[in-house]
Amino acid sequence: MRHLGGACLAAMALAACGPADETAAASAPSQTASAENAAAASGARSESRKFRDWLAVCDNTNDCVAFGPASEGTGWVRVGSAPGPNGARTVSVGFWPTSGEGLTGPMTLTLDGRNHVAAPVAGDHEPVGVAQVRAADAAAVASGLAAGETLTLAAGGETVTMSLSGASAAMLWIDERQGRLNTPAALVRKGTGAPSPVPGPESAPHVIAAPPIAQTGFGDSGQTLPPALEAVAAVKACRAETADTAVSNEVMSARLDASTELWAVPCFAGAYNVGHDWYLTGPGGRDPRAVSLASAGGETGAGTINGGYDAGTRTLSAFSKGRGIGDCGTASTWTWTGRSFVLSAESEMTECWGVPADFWPTTWRTR
Known part of the structure; x- marks a missing residue:
């Protein structure tokens, strides 16, 4: 729609x-x-693609996000990728606990057996709990999601299993859209090329x-x-x-x-x-x-x-x-x-x- x-x-x-x-x-x-x-x-064209379970969207400035859902229940993981050679990466997560109670504490992402803590995000999000991986870890976690095999989210005594089916393709599409392929700034297909050729954001009207x-x-x-x-x-x-x-x-x-x-x-x-x-x-x-x-x-x-x-x-x-x-x-x-x-x-x-x-x-x- x-x-x-x-x-x-x-x-x-x-x-x-x-x-x-x-x-x-x-x-x-x-x-x-x-x-x-x-x-x-003018500028870039807003576009969205579905890759198996994952959704990828880029706006008219080439700011992009990739979303993956829970395999069962209600949950999601969101990877944000700002345009430009130094564009920031973010990893946010959320899920709706079966208890119906809002989650206000941190969440734990377990990616291929390795734990990553996500701090709660302030705001009126109930009953969905929302948390974010710290900025210093976001790029590594995002690349790990693209290459990963298993992911769970845990908080408040509940755990949900997330789907990674399509994660790699979604983030590869974003890398290509943002001109990052084969550079150190890529999420998926990294290379040794200097990050400077990566184009900056398109100008917003x-x-x-x-x-x-x-x-x-x-x-x-x-x-x-x-x-x-x-x-x-x-x-x-x-x-x-x-x-x-x-x-x-x-x-x-x-x-x-x-x-x-x-x-x-x-x-x-x-x-x-x-x-x-x-x-x-x-x-x-x-x-x-x-x-x-x-x-x-x-x-x-x-x-x-x-x-x-x-x-x-x-x-x-x-x-x-x-x-x-x-x-x-x-x-x-x-x-x-x-x-x-x-x-x-x-x-x-x-x-x-x-x-x-x-x-x-x-x-x-x-x-």
Whole structure:
């Protein structure tokens, strides 16, 4: 599931998206062709690959991660690899104990019979315990995972067996993507070449938010849709879809500038996901047109799942849950620049392995 906005997948959202508004879309300005949204095509391309049990993801700056799951139960190991000749490596681990109680202490990784202690990571991760191998050991542990045969995680009196099937291939792909093959900086295929030829990170697009503007008369919920927006065919369909649900009143609005308003129309509600379609209008809701929201993969749409607009930061955000505990799915942020909403951050976890959102792979980043 690459995109929250308008590209709802039934398996992830457990609900259908509202129909597209062909009339509104046809009258919308070509935002995807703007210089700002064209930035999505610059730099490296965000990409993900699955290698047997392991998942590898690199974002648009070539910052990469590799994930492996527990063979049984819920657990994961995450290898982070920053780009550049001196890019840092990290190894983080986590698992969900069968007792249901959160783990707050250190964990022990036993890799081919050798123990490595991982210190707990602060944060609201319960019931999943999260820990990290110390920085000085991370590169060696990461290479050991690629070459290893057995791995277990232990904490709080419980032990889970992890899968290393695909670990070597996932990290080899990252080495190749980052230009590290046959250099001392490689995780898998090390060589004697000097680390200096390893390319640095790709430049992240620069996104500048428009200045904040007063929001008197606009708000997060309970707003009344303007007549011109109510008359749009796709909006009528959304209103009919949600008429008898608790989300029917979750209309959101904001003032973007003196001549532009932002409106969110509730379009569906699932067990843990609520969908809205977003529109730009003139004052009083006149001349509605669908918002264009790009994803790291290049898709565009006008919808979000569990979305909202923050007038202080000028950002529209969304968090689509793959399941109720929110350990998989997609999180996206778009920034209003004064002309359009530009993708400024995206992370995605396609596997429901108990990974907290702050450890998901980044698929798009900006500065």
